[in-house]
Amino acid sequence: MNGPTIAVCGGQFCEEPFLGHAEEAGRAIGKAGATLICGGLTGVMEAACRGAAERGGTSIGVLPGSDPGSANPWVTHAIATGIGHARNLIIVNSADAVIAIDGEYGTLSEIAFAVKLGRPIVGVGTWSLIDPGGSPAPIHTAPSGKEAVAMALKLIEK
Amino acid sequence: MNGPTIAVCGGQFCEEPFLGHAEEAGRAIGKAGATLICGGLTGVMEAACRGAAERGGTSIGVLPGSDPGSANPWVTHAIATGIGHARNLIIVNSADAVIAIDGEYGTLSEIAFAVKLGRPIVGVGTWSLIDPGGSPAPIHTAPSGKEAVAMALKLIEK
Amino acid sequence: MNGPTIAVCGGQFCEEPFLGHAEEAGRAIGKAGATLICGGLTGVMEAACRGAAERGGTSIGVLPGSDPGSANPWVTHAIATGIGHARNLIIVNSADAVIAIDGEYGTLSEIAFAVKLGRPIVGVGTWSLIDPGGSPAPIHTAPSGKEAVAMALKLIEK
Amino acid sequence: MNGPTIAVCGGQFCEEPFLGHAEEAGRAIGKAGATLICGGLTGVMEAACRGAAERGGTSIGVLPGSDPGSANPWVTHAIATGIGHARNLIIVNSADAVIAIDGEYGTLSEIAFAVKLGRPIVGVGTWSLIDPGGSPAPIHTAPSGKEAVAMALKLIEK
Numbered sequence: 001m002n003g004p005t006i007a008v009c010g011g012q013f014c015e016e017p018f019l020g021h022a023e024e025a026g027r028a029i030g031k032a033g034a035t036l037i038c039g040g041l042t043g044v045m046e047a048a049c050r051g052a053a054e055r056g057g058t059s060i061g062v063l064p065g066s067d068p069g070s071a072n073p074w075v076t077h078a079i080a081t082g083i084g085h086a087r088n089l090i091i092v093n094s095a096d097a098v099i100a101i102d103g104e105y106g107t108l109s110e111i112a113f114a115v116k117l118g119r120p121i122v123g124v125g126t127w128s129l130i131d132p133g134g135s136p137a138p139i140h141t142a143p144s145g146k147e148a149v150a151m152a153l154k155l156i157e158k
Numbered sequence: 159m160n161g162p163t164i165a166v167c168g169g170q171f172c173e174e175p176f177l178g179h180a181e182e183a184g185r186a187i188g189k190a191g192a193t194l195i196c197g198g199l200t201g202v203m204e205a206a207c208r209g210a211a212e213r214g215g216t217s218i219g220v221l222p223g224s225d226p227g228s229a230n231p232w233v234t235h236a237i238a239t240g241i242g243h244a245r246n247l248i249i250v251n252s253a254d255a256v257i258a259i260d261g262e263y264g265t266l267s268e269i270a271f272a273v274k275l276g277r278p279i280v281g282v283g284t285w286s287l288i289d290p291g292g293s294p295a296p297i298h299t300a301p302s303g304k305e306a307v308a309m310a311l312k313l314i315e316k
Numbered sequence: 317m318n319g320p321t322i323a324v325c326g327g328q329f330c331e332e333p334f335l336g337h338a339e340e341a342g343r344a345i346g347k348a349g350a351t352l353i354c355g356g357l358t359g360v361m362e363a364a365c366r367g368a369a370e371r372g373g374t375s376i377g378v379l380p381g382s383d384p385g386s387a388n389p390w391v392t393h394a395i396a397t398g399i400g401h402a403r404n405l406i407i408v409n410s411a412d413a414v415i416a417i418d419g420e421y422g423t424l425s426e427i428a429f430a431v432k433l434g435r436p437i438v439g440v441g442t443w444s445l446i447d448p449g450g451s452p453a454p455i456h457t458a459p460s461g462k463e464a465v466a467m468a469l470k471l472i473e474k
Numbered sequence: 475m476n477g478p479t480i481a482v483c484g485g486q487f488c489e490e491p492f493l494g495h496a497e498e499a500g501r502a503i504g505k506a507g508a509t510l511i512c513g514g515l516t517g518v519m520e521a522a523c524r525g526a527a528e529r530g531g532t533s534i535g536v537l538p539g540s541d542p543g544s545a546n547p548w549v550t551h552a553i554a555t556g557i558g559h560a561r562n563l564i565i566v567n568s569a570d571a572v573i574a575i576d577g578e579y580g581t582l583s584e585i586a587f588a589v590k591l592g593r594p595i596v597g598v599g600t601w602s603l604i605d606p607g608g609s610p611a612p613i614h615t616a617p618s619g620k621e622a623v624a625m626a627l628k629l630i631e632k
Contacts, residue, residue, distance in 0.1 A: 005542070005551070005552075035551060058551070060534075060551055060553070062553070066400065066567055066591065068479070068567075068568055068570075077479070077509060077532075077534055077551065078479075078568065079534070079536070079553060079564060079568045080564070080567045080568045081563075081564045081567065081568075082399075082400045082401060082402065082563055082564065082567045082591075083244070083398075083399040083400055083402050083557070083560070083563070083564070084247070084382065084398045084399055084400065085247055085271060085274060085275075085398060086241070086244040086247045086398065086399050086402075086557070089242070089243055089244045089555075089556055089557070090553060090554070090555045090556065090557070093540055093542075093554045093555065093556045094542055094552065094553045094554045094555075096542075102290045103290060104274075104289070105270045105271070105273045105274040106270070106274060108266070108269075108270035108273075108287070108289075108295075109267045109270035109271055109274070111266075112263045112264070112266035112267035112270055113243060113263070113267055115263045115266075116243060116262075116263040116264060116267070117243075117540065117556075125290050126290055127287065127288065127289060127290060128287070128288040129266070129285065129286075129287055129288075130285065130286040130287075131262070131266075131285060132260045132261060132283050132284055132285060137266075163384070163393070163394075193393060216393070218376075218393055218395070220395070224409050224433065224558065226321070226409075226410055226412075235321070235351060235374070235376060235393065236321075236410065237376070237378070237395060237406060237410045238406070238409045238410045239405075239406045239409065239410075240405055240406065240409045240433075240557075240558045240559060240560065241399070241402070241405070241406070241556075241557040241558055241560050242540065242556045242557055242558065243556060244399070244556065244557050244560075247397075247398055247399070248395060248396070248397045248398065248399070251382050251384075251396045251397065251398045252384055252394065252395045252396045252397075254384075275382065275398075399560070400563070401563055401587060401590060401591075402557070402560040402563045405558070405559055405560045418606045419606060420590075420605070421586045421587070421589045421590040422586070422590060424582070424585075424586035424589075424603070424605075424611075425583045425586035425587055425590070427582075428579045428580070428582035428583035428586055429559060429579070429583055431579045431582075432559060432578075432579040432580060432583070433559075441606050442606055443603065443604065443605060443606060444603075444604040445582070445601065445602070445603055445604075446601065446602040446603075447578070447582075447601060448576045448577060448599050448600055448601060453582075
């Protein structure tokens with residue numbers, strides 16, 4: 001097995017500065033010798049994979065559909081699940097830590113599964129979640145993609 | 159096909175007044191001739207199924223495990239998915255509307271999938287969610303299980 | 317919980333006499349007060365659901381897609397899994413016994429999962445399977461849909 | 475994206491000469507610069523991953539459970555699906571070609587999904603399948619793990 005695996009989650013339709021944070025996170029993951037795992041599509045996912053590729057890193061794209069060719073061009077290994085949105089569970093389940101950047105409802109489901117599964121989460125401009133008892137969800141926050149990866153790597157060491 | 163199908167989501171470990179709301183929701187679903195769908199286990203799920211059974215209603219329990227016998231005793235039809243937490247997607251996907259009562263991270267994933275899939279959601283003492291752009295998630299709120307079902311039925315008609 | 321649940325598996329594109337066997341199986345399941353579970357689409361699945369409906373029985377259609385409306389018109393409860401072919405596992409996992417009528421490669425995957433999960437299988441004109449050690453798969457054979465249900469009910473009792 | 479991805483399927487409990495064929499297949503995949511994908515557990519899966527590792531190849535283990543640590547020690551990237559036997563679909567869906575070595579009912583489900591999805595299959599001492607119309611399943615046969623990989627690579631080129 002390689003070093004740690006870090007998930008980067010975020011939407012397909014995303015604007016700056018979040019695409020920049022995603023690419024920066026990918027670069028930091030690649031530089032650290034960690035493996036990036038994500039949903040394999042466009043937006044935050046593609047930016048993160050491109051960043052990892054810039055540093056010679058490996059990125060695994062866990063796709064919703066049945067066609068490995070639907071992955072963005074920076075994905076090293078495409079996992080074509082064919083199980084639709086249920087693939088969100090697999091992304092966080094396979095990660096040692098999860099970074100959520102911006103994000104829509106798919107990302108929200110990934111945050112939910114990550115806490116359920118005990119994976120540490122770092123958010124960059126992501127959801128604010130207050131549980132029914134009034135407590136915030138255990139999401140660490142970072143000001144940038146680079147710092148999010150540094151924080152994730154520390155959380156994995158613990 | 160029968161009348162509408164309404165999902166009731168909530169945790170396995172839940173206290174009053176939420177168990178009462180869940181049972182009341184189940185009763186209202188049964189009385190309306192609708193079908194209840196839920197995760198089939200204990201807590202909010204069991205209370206809702208018991209309520210439906212009190213009114214002669216049908217409840218479908220979509221279980222995470224491989225043993226149909228792990229359903230609570232009030233489930234009419236057990237669906238033993240064997241796919242773990244990924245079954246959360248199936249519950250809301252099969253419903254015309256979703257009611258979230260209290261709830262932990264499994265329920266949060268169901269709310270996320272429900273919005274993603276365009277299913278209307280009514281919450282009773284559930285999560286407060288603010289998306290990265292600062293907007294609240296589209297969760298209608300009801301003060302009781304009975305009123306949640308009335309609201310869900312209206313939202314389905316639209 | 318109701319009486320036993322029996323899966324009827326078979327292809328979407330199927331000819332006589334197999335559609336007749338499927339309808340007959342559905343009728344026998346409905347008459348026995350058992351619940352039919354199937355893939356919810358056309359062909360063998362639709363014929364079986366129609367048969368169950370003729371006897372006032374309940375049929376559950378476990379669909380591959382995300383739209384409950386894609387079920388055949390005789391399905392009582394549509395489960396819209398959204399997980400594609402992986403839903404084949406759920407059909408047999410939720411059944412006490414499995415009847416395979418004719419069938420293509422989807423049916424073959426259901427037979428494989430059924431044996432793996434220890435569910436008894438009755439075949440009507442279905443696959444012939446010889447394992448790598450030279451032994452046939454444990455598929456009971458019946459000459460008709462009606463006799464397949466009688467055999468399945470006996471196997472469940474054991 | 476890297477070169478082609480080849481799945482090696484087979485049981486956890488397997489004897490010689492099949493473990494030798496699996497290791498040989500893994501070596502040939504690694505030597506060809508292809509990526510191995512498999513179920514990530516023991517038996518045929520572990521032997522294939524060990525073979526790939528001997529040639530510096532990459533192997534992806536698509537696990538049924540939720541713990542990436544349950545992968546055999548030769549897996550490069552563990553995908554912890556948490557969806558049980560349904561992960562069999564993902565293995566073949568992510569592959570350009572499938573090699574089945576010996577095998578039990580899990581392997582049979584993978585062969586079924588592979589044909590359904592149009593992936594070419596090469597068998598080494600695996601199942602004999604006759605469909606309901608009397609035709610054999612389209613499984614190419616090879617006498618060894620090494621020749622199976624050569625055949626799979628040719629089938630992918632077409």
